[in-house]
Amino acid sequence: MTTYMSDFRERPEGSVPRPAWVEVDTGAISRNIDRIKKRLAPGCEFCAVVKANAYGHGQRKCMGLLMAKGITRFAVATIEEALLARELCPGGMVYILGLVEPQDYGIILENNITLGICEMDDARLLSEAAVKAGKRSPVFAVVNTGMNRLGFIPEDPATEDCIGEISRLPGLELLGLMSHFSSSDEFDEAGDEYTEMQLQRFETLRARLVEKGVPLPFNTLANSAAALLLPRSHYQMARPGGSIFGDYADGLPPELGIEYCMSLKAKIMHLKWLPKGSAIGYGRHTELKRDSLIGTLNLGYADGIPRIWSCEKGYVLVHGVKAPIVGVVCMDQMMIDVTDVPDVKRFDIVTLMGEDGDLHIRPEEIGEICGGIFDTTVIGLAQRLPYKYIES
Numbered sequence: 001m002t003t004y005m006s007d008f009r010e011r012p013e014g015s016v017p018r019p020a021w022v023e024v025d026t027g028a029i030s031r032n033i034d035r036i037k038k039r040l041a042p043g044c045e046f047c048a049v050v051k052a053n054a055y056g057h058g059q060r061k062c063m064g065l066l067m068a069k070g071i072t073r074f075a076v077a078t079i080e081e082a083l084l085a086r087e088l089c090p091g092g093m094v095y096i097l098g099l100v101e102p103q104d105y106g107i108i109l110e111n112n113i114t115l116g117i118c119e120m121d122d123a124r125l126l127s128e129a130a131v132k133a134g135k136r137s138p139v140f141a142v143v144n145t146g147m148n149r150l151g152f153i154p155e156d157p158a159t160e161d162c163i164g165e166i167s168r169l170p171g172l173e174l175l176g177l178m179s180h181f182s183s184s185d186e187f188d189e190a191g192d193e194y195t196e197m198q199l200q201r202f203e204t205l206r207a208r209l210v211e212k213g214v215p216l217p218f219n220t221l222a223n224s225a226a227a228l229l230l231p232r233s234h235y236q237m238a239r240p241g242g243s244i245f246g247d248y249a250d251g252l253p254p255e256l257g258i259e260y261c262m263s264l265k266a267k268i269m270h271l272k273w274l275p276k277g278s279a280i281g282y283g284r285h286t287e288l289k290r291d292s293l294i295g296t297l298n299l300g301y302a303d304g305i306p307r308i309w310s311c312e313k314g315y316v317l318v319h320g321v322k323a324p325i326v327g328v329v330c331m332d333q334m335m336i337d338v339t340d341v342p343d344v345k346r347f348d349i350v351t352l353m354g355e356d357g358d359l360h361i362r363p364e365e366i367g368e369i370c371g372g373i374f375d376t377t378v379i380g381l382a383q384r385l386p387y388k389y390i391e392s
Contacts, residue, residue: 017386020266022388025262025391029244036243049075073095075239094111126139127172139173160212245261246374248374250364264351268318268336268348274293281330285327295344296335299334301330302331304385309325316361
């Protein structure tokens, strides 16, 4: 059965309150999960990254799909996301990838949420809070192998002592090391070389710590691309995220079979013929070069449509034909030129992202024009559009 919902604003089942919506293909997500699982090295656990509302695809729905495949480890970015993950998966691992203020350690301990540690002050404060609460808090030691965002520096003489101390602090359970690749999705020579350097820094530090007797039973390094292509980096847990939802589908080897999972559609709510020379939209940035049939859609930049995807830089698909976006995308509406679309009429369905006939519009294409990426395109759509879940 098809349902319509938004993760943070529940909607009546079967209702579509607007003539514009996001379609998420749960069948494609399930197939992507299976393909990723088959690529993991023996003994490597699948930790699904479901931050940012599962990359805009719906955390509730997607966690249900993942748990149906036996996955009970989840990574998120915020406490709010972690609490929802804990509600949906009471017995699994919930890991916050970012840092948390010490004032929030009570929430972390109460809900058995796993943290990454890269500051000794944080480790000691969490240890004190855990002892006081009578809890044991699982943590990863975050290592900066080349992303230069968070983590202990592997070559710093103090790093081994710090991680050793974390392993001995009361109330803490050091699971292992965690790091993140910065360019494993780049398949040119430079990207591969940098990825190899990060892997070697991670392994060298891990081996030195183990030699010193620091227990590191559960290490994690691989992100989406590495989970699919670099089994040497899998260790005990990989963290695929965007690939679950179709990210890298055009960049990864086709034989991996990663599928896109999201489409964006709307209905033409108004049609009008306008004469040559008419100016369209705010600022009059588009002036018609011929008599044209203009359609209006009821969605805009408040729904996550990039404003720069305007004035014929962007296009939509109608009846399998490209129709340029004309004028500047407004907050709640946008205009398209459907002069060359045969038999177009009011309430026809327009594809803003996804497939129509032999044509397609990919999130990366929109991102490239608008200075973004797959993630920036798909995540913003959840702001107020209804979701329609289908299964192919």
